[in-house]
Amino acid sequence: MSKILQNIEANAFLTAEEITLSKQFIEQGYCIIPVEDLAGLDKIRAEIVAHCVDLLKCAPPDDAGAFLNSIAERVGVAELNDFRLSVFEGVNRQPWLRPTYFELARTALQCLIGNELAMQRRVNLSIQLPGDDSSLLPIHCDVWDGDSPFEMVLWLPLVDCFKTKSMFLAPPEVNAEVQARLKEFRGRSTDDLFEEVEPHLIWIDIPYGNALLFNQNVMHGNRINVESETRWTMNCRFKGAFTPYAEKRLGEFFEPITLRAASRIGLSYELPDGF
Template sequence: MSKHIPQSLSPFFQPDEIALTEAFLDQAHVIRPAEDRAALDRIQRHMAHTAASLLDRPEPDDPLVFLDGIHEHVSVEKLNDFRLAVFRAMNDQDWLRPAYFSVARQALQTLVGNELSMQRRVNLSIQLPNDDSSLLPVHADVWSGDSPYEVVLWIPIVDCFATKSMYIAPPDLDREIQERFTDFEGRSAEDIWRRIEPHVRFLEVPYGSYLLFSQNVMHGNRVNIEPTTRWSMNCRFKSVMSPYADKRLGEFFEPITLRPATRLGLEYKLPGGFQE
């Protein structure tokens, strides 16, 4: 019997949908193999090609090895300019967003809906070893104006593990901290981190897989003390008809899978003569 889906509704779900739903609601995230590995490999190859071109390096034979070792070619001082150049080059590709979506299409449709809005730009993070300039302090995105109806599709372009990855607070601890948030009034994100540090775990997300997580739950990263560089991309998705917050439809989000009945409904106008 499902813990989260009422018994009366469970016949409407397939067993694999129930299992995915249970895992996501229990942990506020799921890690799964890429649903379209060819699309993911295309993203990785193009990213490695772009990075090599920007650095005037030869085309890499092994994109993962090249990207893992990018700290040998890019200094901390030049990292952000380099990251932005790769970010722009990737988002200039009209195939990027459809390919990115296809990596987790079925999971997104199960967990979010089949009428989706997608962020208009796919974000890129690069974290060099021992670099403290690329840190994301503990936070939940809803604290800064995101809709609680969003999920984040986080895709590693190299193997991500331990401090080369990100962490998510366990849902029970997250609820406890957020319910007592006034206890941290006047204190810093680092104070929250010290409270949750013994209980969080850094997620192991190898290349060839993806992470879907609720950005309502506290998460972040720390200094990457592993010997290789982290490359990851992230993008938000939400149901088209769910409430928006500061990030609006048409500005930050764009509908990608609007269904015909919804299109007809949005376009329909009653003929004149009907009473209100």
């Protein structure tokens, strides 16, 4: 059994639900949960659709999901990144976006991380048109690239995501085995690394209405979307407010969102001097 799981079953301070979810997250490297606030999810998606309608000067659709799935009929690869950035800026201008995003998975985040959290200041938006190779994230771990190992990602599908219209993760035991001999891959391409783990990868099958929490310390990424619909997803990092930071700093990249009374008091306390 991995050291990370040691004694977790016997922990008398966690509830049975907390133990189950924690074990699942540690063993699989991810959990999929139904969002806790479906109206909040619909509001986020409607806001995104409204920005698209504005940019494209088209009629508001009856079916938000069908509209997003078929966006390739209206947006080409050449204009995709500018379009994505405009929608990203638009939705991130809404002061309710981050609290609403957090509410989608409040219980799971508090179970898996803690109740004093820091949240990324901007919620990322990713759009993968069918056949587009210009906006891919080849296999990686965020922690290899300046993220703290204490972070996790809340990844949110705005349309049903499956097969290559989704993302992949390496199972933690495969990740550990390959990572132990990662130097074999020095100077080789990320495709070599991908090919090594490909047979073991888990492709996340997740319908709209659910959220994915994943461990960014295990290898993950995406490939060309060869399904017929466009992938729309958001992602945002969370960590314990007082856990170590790496290159993504508190105040710049992260912001504390749920500091409690004792921490507020402690952070502003000054010992009297000369006493």
